Amino acid sequence: MPHARCNGHDLWECSPKDVFLRLYTDLNARLNGMNTEPTLTPESLALHTCCGPCLIEPLRLLRDEFDTITAVYFNPNIHPCDEYERRLATCAAYAISQDVAFIELEYQQQAWMQATADTSLSPQRCEQCYRLRFERVIKWAVERGSTHFATTLTVSPYQNQALIEKVAEELCERYGLVYAGRDFSDRYREATRLSREIGMYRQNYCGCGPSQQEARQMREQRKKRA
Numbered sequence: 001m002p003h004a005r006c007n008g009h010d011l012w013e014c015s016p017k018d019v020f021l022r023l024y025t026d027l028n029a030r031l032n033g034m035n036t037e038p039t040l041t042p043e044s045l046a047l048h049t050c051c052g053p054c055l056i057e058p059l060r061l062l063r064d065e066f067d068t069i070t071a072v073y074f075n076p077n078i079h080p081c082d083e084y085e086r087r088l089a090t091c092a093a094y095a096i097s098q099d100v101a102f103i104e105l106e107y108q109q110q111a112w113m114q115a116t117a118d119t120s121l122s123p124q125r126c127e128q129c130y131r132l133r134f135e136r137v138i139k140w141a142v143e144r145g146s147t148h149f150a151t152t153l154t155v156s157p158y159q160n161q162a163l164i165e166k167v168a169e170e171l172c173e174r175y176g177l178v179y180a181g182r183d184f185s186d187r188y189r190e191a192t193r194l195s196r197e198i199g200m201y202r203q204n205y206c207g208c209g210p211s212q213q214e215a216r217q218m219r220e221q222r223k224k225r226a
Contacts (some may be wrong), residue, residue, distance in 0.1 A: 052090035
């Protein structure tokens with residue numbers, strides 16, 4: 001079974017195991033379900049998955065609409081590597097606990113850096129980031145006969161909902177998929193509550209280095225105003 005690798009080390013050597021152990025006890029046996037290709041049915045959804053907390057509500061709400069859902073993890077924006085692996089671990093654990101197929105695509109941080117090299121400021125940086133991530137997942141979905149695409153990014157009220165929809169619809173039209181996404185930000189509080197309840201790892205920035213710095217600056221500004 002393929003693993004994520006960071007600086008030559010396997011995922012299990014790098015990632016903190018407590019991320020998994022909080023979610024279920026028989027980890028090693030259940031991880032055999034990772035990167036298992038699902039059996040596709042007429043209505044099959046490739047769900048781009050950014051993190052565990054954001055997966056909870058879209059998965060619950062979309063399960064009744066599709067015969068097959070595959071959670072697809074492609075997030076080369078996430079930095080540093082340990083953070084990438086921690087989020088990967090959390091996503092995989094939750095998807096498997098819900099009996100949902102989970103796929104990790106390759107970690108292409110260089111591709112992300114090239115795509116955003118000339119767009120250091122958001123929303124331009126975010127648009128290129130969305131485009132890179134969505135297009136890779138959509139290509140994977142087309143190759144495997146999926147019919148629909150959506151992303152869990154829309155759970156976060158901090159994301160640019162209109163831009164996500166614009167990029168996703170454009171790419172789905174180009175590749176012949178149906179965009180099944182929607183604005184899930186009204187479920188953010190519930191996702192927050194549930195993720196805390198089950199002890200899920202929760203990050204405090206979007207993922208990339210610039211967003212980490214922006215989030216740090218926002219927290220410092222809030223402290224000064226308090």
